Amino acid sequence: MTTNTTAPVALVTGATAGFGTAITHKLVKDGYRVIATGRRMERLQALANELGEAVLPLQLDVSDKSAVRALPASLPAGWQEVDVLVNNAGLALGLEKAWETNVDDWETMIATNISGIVETTRALLPGMVSRNRGHLIFLGSTAGRYPYPGSNVYGASKAFVDRFTQNLRSDLLGKSIRVTNVAPGLCGGSEFSLVRLKDENKADAVYENTSPLTPEDIANTVSWIVGCPAHMNVNYIEMMPTCQAAAGLAVDRTMG
Template identity: 65%
Template structure:
């Protein structure tokens, strides 16, 4: 049994991960901004789930989080950096700078700060595992991906550098990079339109949050000497597009 902290546990990947890991016998700290959803998950999962209201853009609350946890929950064995979002699909020249800042604050700064908050205790115990949710958008560019893709590219490089810094310790670090995934609020938040969000998945058989939770479970099942650096996963209905060429008509 491990003590596992999952950010963004109120919906989508985070909720599915929390549910899977509690059912597998772990103690899970679930964080998120929507307290009512965390409380509902606590009611469903019982005392093996600890709800903690947290906005990952709140620097002071993140810094104080390790010491603010109940004593039986303070030694976090696994940190799962799941909280993240995309906003807008406009081209860079049309994008809202406020959306860019929110994505950077959440997907980059939030991941960096919460990782830094729990890393010292893992180093002290020479034990721990950090799993961060990236995206295929961090590897493959697409129109409107701009800053979202850049934040996920940052996640990938941050985790690669983190593994280098952790060389010589027993602490593991892995990145999961999903492609098209339905069953979450990702597209609803990004497009701010439920019908447009539903249309994203029309005629597809996408990944699901449960697929991501299953992948996390598999990572945790590996022997302590095995580190899976990164997993890139897509549904079979998706592939990286070829290079685009703009051709002028005669």
């Protein structure tokens, strides 16, 4: 099948697994050409082999500032006008209390979840502004709104996503550029818990006896948001599986 070279272009970070892979599949189905980025080139190439010329695999580590800043100029002809940026790349590391955690894990989360989205946004936003069109999608988390033990820097990084998207909307008032924070709760079918806990049994236990959200649920949500009328901006959308709810405030009864 011949790819439509006039089709809109989306760039998805963290496309090697989970949400990013599912979003790439869905956007291609919706008629987009997708620049699929991530650190593991073999997975990106497999995605391109599966989906055809509508996918451009591009190795990119969003925590590498030099690589991200060079990104716009490095894109091949026909792929340089990015209409949708999906800032999906991110991770959580550990569930230790703040005084017990590995500070290197904190630094990695900050470099990816905060600096990574700042850099990719700053790299591609000027082009959107000059064309006066575009959509910035950010994968936040319910952890950015609801605290829980061990979430410390991870939750704070997702709270940053929430405030960053709102401030971007303020900056972009009067421009035809949309900004959305997608904030999922418990979601299976990805590498998230395995990366966080570094133990397959512990990761599996996170979803035991639950019916969590799936990467396809997230991809379908992104598809709907992008497909909304151009005059409509979805500022923030939060979703949880029905087996999950905010737990409320915790009270310690041993200190009285």
